[in-house]
Amino acid sequence: MSAIGYAIGTRSSPNTANDFYFWVPPEEESLQVGSIVKVESPGNSAIGVVEEMKSYADVDDFLTHALPRANDPLLVPANKEQSIVVCRARVLKQHRERPIGEGVVRYPTRGELEEVFSVEGCRIPFGVFVNSDGTMLPVRVHEEYVLGYEGAHVNISGMSGLATKTSTFLFLLASIFAHARSRVACVIFNNKSDDLLHIDRASKELTREDLLIYETCGVSPGGFKTRFFAPSNFYGRPQSLRQEAEVFRWGWEEIVNYLPSLLKAATQDQKEKLDNAFYELRRMASLRALASIAEVLEFMRRELLLEQKAPSELIHGTYKATWGKLYNQLRALETKYDGLITGYAEEVVDLPFDSIADREVWVIDIQQLGFYPRKLVFERVIDEFLSRLERRSLKVEKLIIFMDELNKYAPSNASAEVASLKEKLIDIAARGRSIGISLFAAEQFRSKIDQNILGNISTDIYGKTKDAELAEPLYKNLPEQVKGRIRRFSRGEKLLDHELFEAPVFIRVPRPPCMLGSELSRLRAMQKSVA
Ligand SMILES: Nc1ncnc2c1ncn2[C@@H]1O[C@H](COP(=O)(O)OP(=O)(O)O)[C@@H](O)[C@H]1O
Ligand SMILES: [Mg+2]
Numbered sequence: 001m002s003a004i005g006y007a008i009g010t011r012s013s014p015n016t017a018n019d020f021y022f023w024v025p026p027e028e029e030s031l032q033v034g035s036i037v038k039v040e041s042p043g044n045s046a047i048g049v050v051e052e053m054k055s056y057a058d059v060d061d062f063l064t065h066a067l068p069r070a071n072d073p074l075l076v077p078a079n080k081e082q083s084i085v086v087c088r089a090r091v092l093k094q095h096r097e098r099p100i101g102e103g104v105v106r107y108p109t110r111g112e113l114e115e116v117f118s119v120e121g122c123r124i125p126f127g128v129f130v131n132s133d134g135t136m137l138p139v140r141v142h143e144e145y146v147l148g149y150e151g152a153h154v155n156i157s158g159m160s161g162l163a164t165k166t167s168t169f170l171f172l173l174a175s176i177f178a179h180a181r182s183r184v185a186c187v188i189f190n191n192k193s194d195d196l197l198h199i200d201r202a203s204k205e206l207t208r209e210d211l212l213i214y215e216t217c218g219v220s221p222g223g224f225k226t227r228f229f230a231p232s233n234f235y236g237r238p239q240s241l242r243q244e245a246e247v248f249r250w251g252w253e254e255i256v257n258y259l260p261s262l263l264k265a266a267t268q269d270q271k272e273k274l275d276n277a278f279y280e281l282r283r284m285a286s287l288r289a290l291a292s293i294a295e296v297l298e299f300m301r302r303e304l305l306l307e308q309k310a311p312s313e314l315i316h317g318t319y320k321a322t323w324g325k326l327y328n329q330l331r332a333l334e335t336k337y338d339g340l341i342t343g344y345a346e347e348v349v350d351l352p353f354d355s356i357a358d359r360e361v362w363v364i365d366i367q368q369l370g371f372y373p374r375k376l377v378f379e380r381v382i383d384e385f386l387s388r389l390e391r392r393s394l395k396v397e398k399l400i401i402f403m404d405e406l407n408k409y410a411p412s413n414a415s416a417e418v419a420s421l422k423e424k425l426i427d428i429a430a431r432g433r434s435i436g437i438s439l440f441a442a443e444q445f446r447s448k449i450d451q452n453i454l455g456n457i458s459t460d461i462y463g464k465t466k467d468a469e470l471a472e473p474l475y476k477n478l479p480e481q482v483k484g485r486i487r488r489f490s491r492g493e494k495l496l497d498h499e500l501f502e503a504p505v506f507i508r509v510p511r512p513p514c515m516l517g518s519e520l521s522r523l524r525a526m527q528k529s530v531a
Helices: 062-069 110-117 165-179 208-217 252-262 268-287 293-303 320-336 371-391 416-435 480-488 517-530
Strands: 003-007 019-024 036-041 044-057 083-094 103-106 122-130 136-142 154-157 184-190 226-231 246-248 361-365 398-404 437-443 459-462 493-498 505-508
Touching: 003 036, 019 036, 019 044, 036 083, 036 110, 044 110, 044 480, 083 110, 110 122, 110 136, 122 165, 122 208, 122 493, 136 208, 136 493, 154 165, 165 184, 165 398, 165 437, 184 371, 252 268, 252 293, 252 320, 252 371, 252 416, 268 293, 268 320, 293 320, 371 398, 371 416, 371 437, 416 437, 480 493
Parallel strands: 154 437, 154 459, 184 361, 184 398, 226 246, 226 361, 398 437
Antiparallel strands: 003 019, 003 103, 019 083, 036 044, 036 103, 044 083, 122 136, 122 505, 459 493, 493 505
16 A cells, blocks of 8 residues: 555644644645545554645745746746645544554555444444545444434435435435344335335436445345325325325324314413313213214214303303314314314224334325424324334334424424424434334434434434534534535535444435435436427
8 A cells, every 4th residue: 555645743733642644745636535544653553534634835925935936827936835735634543542653644455444434233334435545335333323222313414405315314224124133114204295205116317336335335226115195185085196195084083182282272371271171172072982073073062062151151161162262173173184184983094003014114295284284194103103112012123204304393493383293303302212213304404403302313414514504503523624525515425423433424325226206307307308
């Protein structure tokens, strides 16, 4: 292996146990921020990742440089000044816990790199590292730290379309399905057009480079074994761009626990009254074994909204006027929820939660639902799986839940609208790993996510991100030049930070193994132009 630099600590830039400096000869052109290098010095050796590169010449100011050239940029003076590139590398692994002295810097061999990346127990590739000498190897994470029970949750952030968050998620899922030892399934909510409604088909856009990454990671690209679900419309058809989706439709029993978060009132005081009335109604309905919204409404008309009573009179401890408001909101549910909610028990079709199988993906299409119905679907689906995992009654031990646009549902600011869902997501973030639920989430701005969730994520992936976002305190531990590279990332480049890693690693991820909605549109546009 040829030399690519020489490590030495100077007065102004001493080597430490954490960092070492080295200069690079002018003809060396491969090194870049993110490269991994090795230095051998007497008595110690270290492998480090380049976090900072500086280039400067032996001149004090610009005037001193311009003067001998008579201000002509094309003129080369006889005694041209020396210029040099200096790198700072962060130590990833070293022989002894002390600063290295001086020594020759080379690229590590494949074996040495493998040693750096082989963290005990890490077996699931989340991408490849390509060193600047061309060596490519998989970067693996630990199953127990991704899916539980030691740690959980993966976050993918970055700019829409350019950070390729959804694509990255699908690649990670394929890799998890290929390598995980536990029985694992995944539930995805589709909330953007037909983004995730074709993931059962293989992608036709994979390049040679993509295929090489798949091969290196031991993953075969292709469509997922998928079941598509969508809420029913009034006619019992799926509200979805995927017309053969299986429908679901919920009634009183399915939604009764979520009603308090769906009931609305103008003031806090009125909301409390409405909630109290609802709890009383629920108690009475349960005593009388009422099983549908229609039956509950009928009961309210018969026993609570008595004609001979004035609005200010109490009936079963609640003003008749409040019963009236509750009645109107319950009656409006069917229309407001576009068919997702039905008044009649015989029309109820629940999701077949118990049947989710190993390596199966469920795509629940909520794209055509409004904000509140979406929230209802999220909350109930999460709860149903949570309780089954806790009881260990599923055919799988681990479940991945993918939430796109997490910032909408678990924002860092207090938002009454999403309070109950956010609470649930925070709960999953905190307890999920011990139950086997792992939240995989994506968003444009990581800084807009609630702190309680961020604190529990064990794997972070950063795609191309804008300056203003990188200036947030959240990113303060990333060196400036690492941030610079994130700013300039191409689509397949990511920074991966995993709980068990010494330092974040620059990785490459391929295009998704399966078809995204955007690929299908491109395909259709192409077919049209050919026809
Ligand atoms: N490695 C890659 N190189 C080039 N294009 C890619 C790559 N990965 C994904 N794409 C394409 O980029 C587009 C945006 O990707 P997507 O994953 O939908 O981004 P996001 O979810 O961040 O908005 C898609 O059309 C996808 O096919
Ligand atoms: Mg996306």
